[in-house]
Amino acid sequence: MHNRKTALLCGAALAFALPGLAMAQTAAAPAPATQQDEQQETVLDDIVVTVERREQSLQNYAGTAVALTGEDLKAVGVQDISDLEGRVPGLSVANNGGNIEIYIRGVGSSNNTELGDPAAATHYDGVYLPRPAGIGSAFFDIQRVEVNIGPQGTLRGRNATAGTVNIVSWKPGLNIWDAAAEFEIGNYQQRAFQGMVNIPIGDTAAVRIAGYHLEHDSYYEDVGPAGVGVAEAENNDAGRVQFLWEPTSRLSILLGADYVRETGTGYTGTNYANPLGEGIDPDDIEDPRRVIGRAQTPDLNTRHWGARAHITYDGDLFDIEYTASYRDLVYDYRAVTPLSPFYPGVIANLTGPGGIGETLDNFSQFQSITDSQSKTHELRFYDNEGPLIWSLGAFYLEEDQYAFLGSTGDRGLFFQGVEFNMPDVDTTSYAVYGDMTYSVTDRFRITAGLRYTEDEKSRRGVAARYGFALGAGDFNCCGGVRVGTEGFEFAGRDRTIINPDTNNNGTISEQEIIDFYFNGVSQFGARDNIDDIFANGPVPGGAPNRPACLDTVTGDFWNCAADGRLTYAVPFTGQIFQQVGESQIDFVDWRLRAEFDVTPDNLLYGLIATGNKSGGFNDNIGNAGLAPTYDAEKVTLYELGSKNEFYIGDLRARLNASLFYNDYEDQVLTSLLSVAQIVEFLGGPQQVPVPVDSSLALVVSYSYNAASSRIYGAQFDGGIDLPWNIGLDFNLLYLKAEVVEAEEIQDFRFQADVSPTEAVFQSIDGKTLPRTPEWQFNMNLTQAFPTETMGQFDYVISAGYRSDFFTTIFNGEDFQQPNNPRRRLDDRVDGYWTFDAGFGWTPPGDGRLRFEAYVNNLTDEIHEAAIIITQFDNTRFFTRPRTFGARVRVQY
Structure with missing residues (x-):
């Protein structure tokens, strides 16, 4: 019998790591033979993780981490990384228009541009992913997902201020023939298949091949007259092959390659601007995915593949590990956003003078392309035995990107779109590090780690805002100017003119603007007429849809004054800016830790750890003018914790706890600001003279060091093995995250050229950080019923709770109307519960046949995962609706 009193005192006194869902559950489905040993664990058996770059029991890890087994995730219908939202206290995962945004305890980043970096580093089989788009479909044949909470600066490297998420796949097994196939059907016409085969090659080598397919109809529904396809339909394929060779007991070579292809309709979100403008309470909108679609069906095409080599050698004095990888991502998304969610009277409210x-x-639309090729190399020397456990290494990252964002402004008189075209975006990162743990006694250990990192970034490209003045003198005609209709194609990377000043005389003429614009379009749409207006430029496409008065041409102007119609067609100037920027930044991360074994089952620890997220530069102000820089963010974590296992009677139990405090300095905010707002933010025209070629109205993504914050709280997790094969576990987080000191910042929910009295500096002191519910709770109940004649029945029931939280730094405050706040500014997400369940049956026999059913989000709670608020938008991205299905698995 263990020392219960000591265990309970330790458990109640201090703070705790979060195994939470980490335990493999008796209700989980039997896995292929290579996985059988792990799947037979009870709730409280050890979970082996590689949090500190070595295998160890999660219960013996002196810090906060979570390990979610692949079978547990699948049992309740988890499909991809965004479904981790709500499953781990402190972890927030949102799919923001196809960009995966991960926040851990309030630390994260919403800068999804080519210049941005995540604050929570994503790894795939230990390889760092600078752009995690498209990695969602890698959630097949996986052993576990590790979530390391808190700065990982000396352990996992680059941009891990919040923590890390590591997806770990099953590796080949030596001397094992094994294969499995699984078929699944579900609501929304979901159909899924995954298979695996493990083939031994002699006694020293093996290959493992796994594949996956998932498709389902849209979670959205177009209930408007257009009848177009809408967002969140998927048709995805993925494959992975790994080769393991161990020619000697000391040498291991693992080669792997994977491929993911995601297609469908992507993620547009739902724009609430219309109902909020009509005074509609969002709570009165029953289903935000019933929308009024327009124009055309969104189209997503993502390809993400990679190859890696992992070599280890067990030496006499120390071990050596070398990892090399290459990743290639192409994310290409073209979409129009729905006009509005459905509510009574919406069609009448949307109907203009020309009818619904x-x-x-x-056809106002956008296209976003991210093309990233990244290479990583890491060489590490280490020793995991003896009183001194140490690691010394070097890390190198090289990323080359092409980035494109284009939009069309259909049916506009003065705005025909935006283009950001960046053919040359380069990042390199170098780091050297060391980390060691020394056993002073058999029960007391100390840890120290240090890492130096140097990041360099550069970019070359062009940014443009196209605005052509088209209309009559009274602005009452020719609003039928069209661009972006069926068949329209941007030139994208095929653009040949980057600098519109083609004659190099220092000025950009109206004709050069026209030539530049046409060079950015590879084909006009079938009903476009902007090419006809500007003299049938050299681009194919278009149709004879010219406004009636375009037959009379006088110089650069069309003059139709006789019939009172089109009198001019003049391009605005000062809308095209060369983008040339670079930055170099270095920083040091470190950690100190002490841990003490009160008993073999009771651990106390205290740690201090730091993490930095790289700084960078912004878009140029003016034509290749100032590119404002920003410094690195820094998080310093202070944590005290205790981990304890003990018995209550004959029942094995676990209780862990931790107290933590994060000092979050130089916090970077990213927002959409006009040039006028940026100049004012930097000190006004007296400090940053506005270039003569700059458009004050041009809106760009802008990042800046804005605040320092404090994040503190307590975390508890526990579990118990109850009679009748019942397992119960829980985790609870209390979290406070608030700004303690900040500059006054521009209210970027407004544009200076539209609402100059609202787009002014405001204080965010005391505001709650986005995506930080004060209370977060998760619980799992599992049970297995083995029978002699019917085989085994089992189930898992999961519950989760999140209290209220905000999604922007302004916390929904209306500075101009504090007593009557406008709903458009509301970014609060009300507290909610979610419930999931999974059921399984293994017929009598050798366990090679398995039937399962699941329901994810049982009560169909749909809540905002992210909200974007701008001058004209209140766009909301939502958690997955209720899904359910059944699957059968056959193991050969």
Whole structure:
């Protein structure tokens, strides 16, 4: 019998790591033979993780981490990384228009541009992913997902201020023939398949091949007259092959390659601007995914593949590890956003002078392309035995990107779109590090780690805002100017003119603007007429849809004064800016830790750890003018914790706890600001003279060091093995995250050229950090019923709770109307519960046949995962609706 009194005192006194869902559950499905040993664990058996770059029991890890087994995730219908939202206290995962945003205890980043970096580093089989888009479909044939909470600066390297998420796949097994196939059907016409085969090659080598397919209809529904396809339909394929060779007992070579292809309709979110403008309470909108679609069906095409080599050698004095990888990502998304969610009277509110048909026939759209090729190399020397456990290494990252964002402004008189075209975006990162743990006694250990990192970034490209003045003198005609209709194609990377000043005379003429614009379009749409207006430029496409008065041409102007119609067609100037920027930044991360074994089952620890997220630079102000820089963010974590296992009677139990405090300095905010707002933020025209070629109205993504914050709280997790094969576990987080000191910042929910009295400096002191519910709770109940004649029945029931939280730094405050706040500014997400369940049956026999059913989000709670608020938008991205299905698995 263990020392219960000591265990309970330790458990109640201090703070705790979060195994939470980490335990493998008796209700989980039997796995292929290579996985059988792990799947037979009870709830409280050890979970082996590689949090500190070595295998160890999660219960013996002196810090906060979570390990979610692949079978546990699948049992309740988890499909991809975004479904981790709500499953781990402190972890927030949102799919923001296809960009995976991960926040851990309030530390994260919403800068999804080519210049941005995540604050929570994502790894795939230990390889760092600078752009995690498209990695969601890698959630097949996985052993576990490790979530390391808190700065990992000396352990996992680059940009891990919040923590890390590591997806760990099953590796080949030596001397094992094994294969499995699984078929699944579900609601929304979901169909899924995954298979695996493990083939031994002699006694020293093996290959493991796994594949996956998932498709389902849209979670959205177009209930408007247009009848177009809408967001969140998927048709994905993925494959992975790994080769393991161990020619000697000391040498291991693992080669792997994987491929993911995601297609479908992507993630547009739902724009609430219309109902909020009409005074509609969002709570009165029953289903935010029932929308009024327009124009055309969104189109997503993502390809993400990679190859890696992992070599280890067990030496006499120390071990050596070398990892090399290459990743290639192409994310290409073209979409129009729905006009509005459905509510009674919405069609009447959307109907303009030209009728509802004209409103729906608006091809204002956007296309976003991220093309990233990254290489990593890491060489590490280490020793995991003896009183001194140490690691010394070097890390190198090289990333080359092409980035494109284009939009069309259909049916506009003065705005025809935006283009950011960046053919040359380069990042390199170098780091050297050391980390060691020394056993002073058999029960007392100390740890110290240090890492130096140097990041360099550079970019070359062009940014443009196209605005052509088209209309009559009274602005009452020719609003039918069209661009972006069926068949329209941006030139993208095929653009040949980057600098519109083609004659190099120092000025950009109206003709050069026209030539530049046409060079950015590879084909106009079938009903476009902007090419006809500007003299049928050299781009194919278009149709004879010219406004009636375009037959009379006078110089650069079309003059139709006789019939009172089109009198001019003049391009605005000062809308095209060369983007040339670079930055170099270095920083040091470190950690100190002490841990003490009160008994073999009771651990006390205290640690201090730091992490930095790289700084960078912004878009140029003016034509290749100032590119404002920002410094690295820094998080310093202070944590006290205790981990304890003990018995209550004959029942094995676990209780862990931790107290933590994060000092979050130089916090970077990213927002959409106009040039006018940026100049004012930097000290006004007296400090940053506005270039003569700059458009004050041009809106760009802008990042800046804005605040220092404090994040503190307590975390508890526990579990118990109850009679009748019942397992119960829970985790609870209390979290406070608030700004303690900040500059006054521009209210970037407004544009200076539209609402100059609202887009002014405001205080965010005392505001709660986004995505930080004060209370977060998760619980799992599992049970297995083995029978002699019917085989085994089992189930898992999961519950989760999140209290209220905000999604922007302004916390929904209306500075101009504090007593009557406008709903458009509301970014609060009300507290909610979620419930998931999984059921399984293994028929009598050798366990090679398995039937399962699941329901994810049982009560169909749909809540905002992210909200984007701008001058004209209140766009919300939501958690997955209720899904359910059944699957059968056959093991050969």
